[in-house]
Amino acid sequence: MKYDYQLIYNKLFEHYGPQGWWPAETAFEMMIGSILVQNTSWSNVDKALINIKPFLHPELVAQLPIEDLAQLIRPSGFFNIKAKRIKAYMEWFKTYDYDIHKIKKVDRLQLRNELLSIKGIGRETADVILLYAFDTPIFIVDAYAKRIFYRLGKNMPESYDAFRKQIEKVLPSDLNLYNEFHALLVEHAKVHCKATPICEKCPLFEICDRRLN
């Protein structure tokens, strides 16, 4: 199984090359982006990030009235809900004095549980933040990863954490590998393994159960 997962990674990496994620200038921008991207496309997030850029410092976002924050992030959709989620996240972040170095010293499981206790932070968002802001090697089980692994014919569990652990159990705990793996799966789902797959010239064609000839 280790060989299988590593092979998927290797083939994607060889084909698409390093992705260099997350697309953000700072870890704080990354965290905000991970909430903004819930239920929307990255192009909408980009518009919201342009609006909020002048305020992209923890103290400034924490001080912004929630109504103003909601208007700034309006292009990302569900902006009232997302403004509440960002405010809830900021409350938690403040408990660490907005200090990412302090957070990185916390035990991984405890940190994940703390993130999951924030209203509006589900497993996928928590894991994206753990991976891309707090340098925790973790596999993100998003809709793209599920689609690709199921199509490849991998016997993956239904539940988020069982799926994640099945991969983490056999791959090395390598931050760069997990960083690239998630980004490569997203790229692959956008280029080849779309809702209607374009299997011709797919880098995983030879190892895929669902390939369309």
Ligand code: SF4
């Ligand atoms: S061969 Fe087709 S279904 Fe299989 S991974 Fe590639 S694009 Fe997806």
